[in-house]
Amino acid sequence: MANETWVPGIGAGHPHGVxxxxxxxxxxxxxxxxxxxxxxxxxxxxxxxxxxAPDLAPLVAEPVLNPLLAAPAETWxxxxxxxxxxxxxxxxxxxxxxxxxxxxxxxxxxxFTVGDYVDFYASEHHASAVGRIFRPDTPPLPEAWKHLPIGxxxxxxxxxxxxxxxxxxxxxxxxxxxxxxFGPSLRLDIEAEVGFVLGAGTRxxxxxxxxxxxxxxxxxxxxxxxxxxxxxxxxxxxLGPFLGKSFATSVSPWVVPLQAFDSARTAPPPRDVPLVSxxxxxxxxxxxxxxxxxxxxxxxxxxxxxxxxxxWTAAQMLAHxxxxxxxxxxxxLFASGTVSGPEPGQAGSLLELxxxxxxxxxxxxxxxxxxxxxxxxxxxxxxxxxxxxxxxLALGEVAGVVVAQPALQ
Amino acid sequence: MANETWVPGIGAGHPHGVxxxxxxxxxxxxxxxxxxxxxxxxxxxxxxxxxxAPDLAPLVAEPVLNPLLAAPAETWxxxxxxxxxxxxxxxxxxxxxxxxxxxxxxxxxxxFTVGDYVDFYASEHHASAVGRIFRPDTPPLPEAWKHLPIGxxxxxxxxxxxxxxxxxxxxxxxxxxxxxxFGPSLRLDIEAEVGFVLGAGTRxxxxxxxxxxxxxxxxxxxxxxxxxxxxxxxxxxxLGPFLGKSFATSVSPWVVPLQAFDSARTAPPPRDVPLVSxxxxxxxxxxxxxxxxxxxxxxxxxxxxxxxxxxWTAAQMLAHxxxxxxxxxxxxLFASGTVSGPEPGQAGSLLELxxxxxxxxxxxxxxxxxxxxxxxxxxxxxxxxxxxxxxxLALGEVAGVVVAQPALQ
Numbered sequence: 001m002a003n004e005t006w007v008p009g010i011g012a013g014h015p016h017g018v019x020x021x022x023x024x025x026x027x028x029x030x031x032x033x034x035x036x037x038x039x040x041x042x043x044x045x046x047x048x049x050x051x052x053a054p055d056l057a058p059l060v061a062e063p064v065l066n067p068l069l070a071a072p073a074e075t076w077x078x079x080x081x082x083x084x085x086x087x088x089x090x091x092x093x094x095x096x097x098x099x100x101x102x103x104x105x106x107x108x109x110x111x112f113t114v115g116d117y118v119d120f121y122a123s124e125h126h127a128s129a130v131g132r133i134f135r136p137d138t139p140p141l142p143e144a145w146k147h148l149p150i151g152x153x154x155x156x157x158x159x160x161x162x163x164x165x166x167x168x169x170x171x172x173x174x175x176x177x178x179x180x181x182f183g184p185s186l187r188l189d190i191e192a193e194v195g196f197v198l199g200a201g202t203r204x205x206x207x208x209x210x211x212x213x214x215x216x217x218x219x220x221x222x223x224x225x226x227x228x229x230x231x232x233x234x235x236x237x238x239l240g241p242f243l244g245k246s247f248a249t250s251v252s253p254w255v256v257p258l259q260a261f262d263s264a265r266t267a268p269p270p271r272d273v274p275l276v277s278x279x280x281x282x283x284x285x286x287x288x289x290x291x292x293x294x295x296x297x298x299x300x301x302x303x304x305x306x307x308x309x310x311x312w313t314a315a316q317m318l319a320h321x322x323x324x325x326x327x328x329x330x331x332x333l334f335a336s337g338t339v340s341g342p343e344p345g346q347a348g349s350l351l352e353l354x355x356x357x358x359x360x361x362x363x364x365x366x367x368x369x370x371x372x373x374x375x376x377x378x379x380x381x382x383x384x385x386x387x388x389x390x391x392x393l394a395l396g397e398v399a400g401v402v403v404a405q406p407a408l409q
Numbered sequence: 410m411a412n413e414t415w416v417p418g419i420g421a422g423h424p425h426g427v428x429x430x431x432x433x434x435x436x437x438x439x440x441x442x443x444x445x446x447x448x449x450x451x452x453x454x455x456x457x458x459x460x461x462a463p464d465l466a467p468l469v470a471e472p473v474l475n476p477l478l479a480a481p482a483e484t485w486x487x488x489x490x491x492x493x494x495x496x497x498x499x500x501x502x503x504x505x506x507x508x509x510x511x512x513x514x515x516x517x518x519x520x521f522t523v524g525d526y527v528d529f530y531a532s533e534h535h536a537s538a539v540g541r542i543f544r545p546d547t548p549p550l551p552e553a554w555k556h557l558p559i560g561x562x563x564x565x566x567x568x569x570x571x572x573x574x575x576x577x578x579x580x581x582x583x584x585x586x587x588x589x590x591f592g593p594s595l596r597l598d599i600e601a602e603v604g605f606v607l608g609a610g611t612r613x614x615x616x617x618x619x620x621x622x623x624x625x626x627x628x629x630x631x632x633x634x635x636x637x638x639x640x641x642x643x644x645x646x647x648l649g650p651f652l653g654k655s656f657a658t659s660v661s662p663w664v665v666p667l668q669a670f671d672s673a674r675t676a677p678p679p680r681d682v683p684l685v686s687x688x689x690x691x692x693x694x695x696x697x698x699x700x701x702x703x704x705x706x707x708x709x710x711x712x713x714x715x716x717x718x719x720x721w722t723a724a725q726m727l728a729h730x731x732x733x734x735x736x737x738x739x740x741x742l743f744a745s746g747t748v749s750g751p752e753p754g755q756a757g758s759l760l761e762l763x764x765x766x767x768x769x770x771x772x773x774x775x776x777x778x779x780x781x782x783x784x785x786x787x788x789x790x791x792x793x794x795x796x797x798x799x800x801x802l803a804l805g806e807v808a809g810v811v812v813a814q815p816a817l818q
Contacts, residue, residue, distance in 0.1 A: 114567045121648060135647070142646045147589050148581055152648040153562040153655070157525045157738045158613065167614035169733035172557055172685055180556050182685040187658070204567065204657065205576035205814050231733065237551045239530060239561035240649020243733040248564070248613065276581055276591040324578035324640065324652040325814050329566045405614050405734050 009348030015394035022254035029241040032063035069330035107252035115329035122312035126340035155246035170232035185228035192348035193223040213315035254396040273386035287313035305339040424803035431663035434520040441472035455570040478608030478739035517662035524738035531721035535749035558721035564655035577654040580640035594637035601757035602632040622724035631661040663805040696722035
């Protein structure tokens, strides 16, 4: 590994070293600027490109990644290779060091304008557990589940950056006895997910083949797909989740380029049923990703979901999403669905962790939680663990505090 | 009625008279321009505003309505009142007439950048018929159906303007015997719908009350929500339609301002169950709209769906969509769901018209259709019929021809 940089304080093995370099949008009093992060420093992308790669500067001049995302993947890779070079080779230090600024005191913003937001359901452990809770009289996995990655469109307009307060949604629910009630959700939940930011848009009628996925998967972020379980349970037949999800979806402020995950690629779980050709990845390099998530509730880690246990890969989700000819646009986001592992402490939602509310979680000080209360803070973190020949890679975090929605008129 | 204009050839009762004035984006060789339509003429909005209302000109300078949609509804109403004045009062004729141009030879474009696209399911006749076909063993209407307008998010990136060729989607379907097959959809269908374009965006956590709906409902268009029934039937449990819908959604090129429908307001059908407060419209002016649709397949009218028969109104759909605190953005689009009336010739989908394929439609020349074949053209038209004290109002049309999707690699 040559993860070495002249940047002071970033030693070998630093999880935010030169092997990471996620992109974000940060403001320091003025308007947001696109930056690359190394350690706890932000490198101003437009300023760096103006000095060292002027032809790339127009792609990073706005406070969102979309112009860069509109370029071909080759351009993304060239920018990343340049950044690695500038931050590694001491010859560039005089030009680059003045453009580094401590992140402390800066404010992070959503670094891309979201086109469409799609949420999948790619964890077998999660889908089975939810099936058992929501549909106890039927088989836990829907019939199509192992034939295709089930997904749906979410609300892109309510995708917000980590740190945005989450107003508890009002809505309808059915209570015991069959009556319908309206009020603040009583079963507000989280979903710990991994998100994928897309670029290099396509044209209508042109599917993306599995083998071409890397030409469109720009980078990776963390997602908390907040969910109001009581609203969702009442509304979701037959068209799927709507208000139970659309009030807010939080994403981490840092988008880690796909290339940073080269050493994290791992085989997905064995497939139980033969896959239709466009999803058959047996002959390809593995697309599973060894990302370890951590869910913290009010300062206590309550779960450690393993992304490597996901049945469907990002490449399969992308191939599926476009096989019908649907376009993708620069800035489209899709998320994996709740990441849950096979073990009890590996579920990515409170619904699962509290077994539908029947087994509340014990927190320090005698506090218990089945679902979220106002004032609760949830932080989801992710990292690629260090391994032989592999440095730890941090994905940053996605955080949010629940607040009461203002009373309706 | 004072629907009089100095524009030559637009007599009293013309369905595209000065009471209509829909907005569109049209190009004549060069880049698209925003226009208002009267008869078969286009009035260049930026040029007209520069001459007669310079403060409004920046809102119509781009080829999309979004800057205007971002302004408050009061501004929309002022622009419309100005247009009516300019095209009615002969004093403005010398300034305005040179800015009118025949639409013939122009190319229409999608006149707004779509934020989120939501599709509802607001026709009781459609929902019941589909329930009987897709879920024959359960009650035809989902349990929540009369308590809330069921809806879901569609793919905004594949909303296309009328005239865009529709590539037949590929996808998975289950065939008899339970096997899973992949290929071009064998049950390609239409859904004739009415769409609503939103403006005056809101902030997270701020629902839109029923009484405020007119402050956000900018205008009305026609929608064909193309649907691949075989893909949809296999994929939709439990998260709703995905690839069965996301390949394309066509909209008419003309957005008719809400004010043009003042005389079309009509009472929706009686409500069978008591409504939760935020949906209870009993005390409000009626929000039903007397729009008559017409579905034409290869030149033959096959259905005449009545929008006035819809159970849920646009105001209720908007109040529901935001009651959980979800924002709306300028350019968001929602559609009613398939418009079907109670009579046999009033269904807005082939699924219903052919009773799930069991009763193919007879077209001229001995041709029959259960679902769409390559080369088929569908045109959906809409109008508010003339009535005492009311001129006919044309909504234009949404058209599309089905083409084969290029073979996959």
